[in-house]
Amino acid sequence: MKIFRNPKGLAAIGVACVLALTACGGGNDGPADPDGEGSDDAGSGVDFGGEASGTLKTLGFNPSDEVGLSRSDLAAEKLSGVTVEMDTANFDPQKFAALSAAGTLPDVVQMDRQSIATYAQQGLIMPMDECFASQEITPDEYWYPAVIGDVTYDGSVYAAPQFFQPSIIIINKALTEPAGVTAEQFDSSDPEALVALAKQLTVMNGAQPTQLGFDPDIPGSIVTWLTAFGGKVMDDEGKPTLDDPANVEAMNFLIELFDAQGGYAEVTSFKQTWDVFGDQNQYVQNQVAAALWAQWYINVLSNVKDEVSLDAQPLRDADGNPFGYAGGSALAIPANAENPVAACQWITTVTSLDAWKAAGEARAQTVEENDAIFTGIFTGSPEADQAIKDAHVAPSGNEDFDKLIETAYSVLEDTRTFGGSPVGAPIDEAIKQAAGAAMGGEKSVEQALADAQAQAMNEWDSLG
Structure with missing residues (x-):
């Protein structure tokens, strides 16, 4: 060829x-x-x-x-x-x-x-x-x-x-251990406790945060959080369900979470200063105690493996069950x-x-040549994932990264996704707009989701 x-x-x-x-x-x-x-x-x-x-x-x-x-x-x-x-x-x-x-x-x-x-x-x-x-x-x-x-x-x-x-919670032990906080306390199935924990670990300089307790990655991971609360953005046929009551609960939690750390606008502004992909990223600089990240970010952090101290927890649904969303x-x-x-x-x-x-x-060879850590390849196929893990994922000599990798693999036992809909892209756009409007205080949660539902339903109804 x-x-x-x-x-x-x-x-x-x-x-x-x-x-x-x-x-x-x-x-x-x-x-x-x-x-x-x-x-x-x-x-x-x-x-x-x-x-x-x-x-x-x-x-x-x-x-x-x-x-x-x-x-x-x-x-x-x-x-x-x-x-x-x-x-x-x-x-x-x-x-x-x-x-x-x-x-x-x-x-x-x-x-x-x-x-x-x-x-x-x-x-x-x-x-x-x-x-x-x-x-x-x-x-x-x-x-x-x-x-x-x-x-x-x-x-x-x-x-x-x-x-x-899949997304997991990556924890900065350099900030949590001195505060007496354990990894297990980052439990998304207990929203009230998670908000309190985020507030405890946040450091403010006047009205501006200089250290976040917990970054939930909004609006990018908004559907992940709706899923955690039992919400959904579409039914089995792909019809929009953005105003689901569980979505309202999830959004209200996120607002409380941001308010505990100075507010959505202030948090967003602070995050824009982070060197997310660089050697001076937010974990190296101790700008965040914990955050939700997709598995691929472990690769980024492995570039500074000797400068960070990390732990991980799976994201859990309202019943306490770990799950993977991607x-x-x-x-x-x-x-x-x-x-x-x-x-x-x-x-x-x-x-x-x-x-x-x-x-x-091929990845294993690259990892060896660069004295890096093999963090896995997450393919979408359980058979392929297991074959790669069995062949190449072994103790790296860094217990922190081994824990991150283990946690990412563990959530594959319960995989959840956005779903399939002929108006999938409009649904995604509408829910992210709703999240921004609600987090920013432009609309109430109920109004933001009602408007998003109407917007998505217009697209659905146009299908004929």
């Missing part, structure tokens, strides 16, 4: 983004079906198990680090008769719309999983059930149920998921792809167990 990459798509990205992959891109809402009709029969009758040949064009997949490169190299070996042309730029909804209108869509597109149901409903990507069957893949068995649910619409699976990097990307085939056979086989190869094992080997 010959691979040609579009150099214009190779933008410089930060170390954390290279390690995370999924944290750096993703699309939102997409174009309407230009013909006003869906393409439910797209891919029907295609011999996905036939010999792959010709040219394969991809958009959004960027093999810029060893995890991506090792997987695309494996596909090159398997699909030796295919020439791959890669546009490695991040997925752009406007670009996708323009390519669709011009009839020049590529054969493979990588996008945020929240966009999959939107494009499926519009008939712009094809169901992959026949593709998976041809490659003897059972999606519900290979991927976590929550992950495959993200890319399922109207009973069909429309994409192959990649990555599931999003991620997925690989889909446009409905009018010129080479669906090669697209199917390329996608299923780069997301296969063999591909993830190759990625694990």
Whole structure:
């Protein structure tokens, strides 16, 4: 397989983004079906198990680090008769719309999983059930149920998921131990105690915080917190449910949490001074006692492993059960792809167990060369996750980081995600706007969520 990459798509990205992959891109809402009709029969009758040949064009997949490169190299070996042309730029909804209108869509597109149901409903990507069957893949068995649910619409699976990097609470022992605080006290199933703990660990200079007790990562992790409180942003059919009573409870908790630390505006302003990805990050500088972070941030902190003292706790739901929440990307085939056979086989190869094992080997080599810590690769597949963990995750000699890694793996026993909806992107935008309005005091929680629900329902009703 010959691979040609579009150099214009190779933008410089930060170390954390290279390690995370999924944290750096993703699309939102997409174009309407230009013909006003869906393409439910797209891919029907295609011999996905036939010999792959010709040219394969991809958009959004960027093999810029060893995890991506090792997987695309494996596909090159398997699909030796295919020439791959890669546009490695991040997925752009406007670009996708323009390519669709011009009839020049590529054969493979990588996008945020929240966009999959939107494009499926519009008939712009094809169901992959026949593709998976041809490659003897059972999606519900290979991927976590929550992950495959993200890319399922109207009973069909429309994409192959990649990555599931769950959020955990990363604790700064340099601040908690002198205060007599244990890691176990950061228990999200006890909101009242967590607010009190955050207040205890916050240091103020007048009206401005100089040390946060607990950063919940809002608005970015707003749906994670709604989930923790038993809330939801959509029902099983994808219909918006932003005004769910549990969402009101979660938002009120977050307001109390920010108020205990000086207020949402003040906290946000303080966080903007942090060197989040640098050697003088907020843990090194003792600017935060604990915070909610996705698994990929362990890689960032490992760069300063000798300068920090850390612990971790899982996020817990209202019943005290640890759970893992995450999003991620997925690989889909446009409905009018010129080479669906090669697209199917390329996608299923780069997301296969063999591909993830190759990625694990490549990452392990990089870790060894840089005297770093292997923090795991969280693939979205329990089988692949376990294989990589068994082969490469071992005691590192740093008990703190071993605890962080162990905690991240532990929450994979209960995975939860945003869900799949044809108005997923509008729901996401509406809930984040509601969080900002409520946290900032512009609206009451009830009004903010009611407005968000109305906004999302307008999109839902427009589906017809």
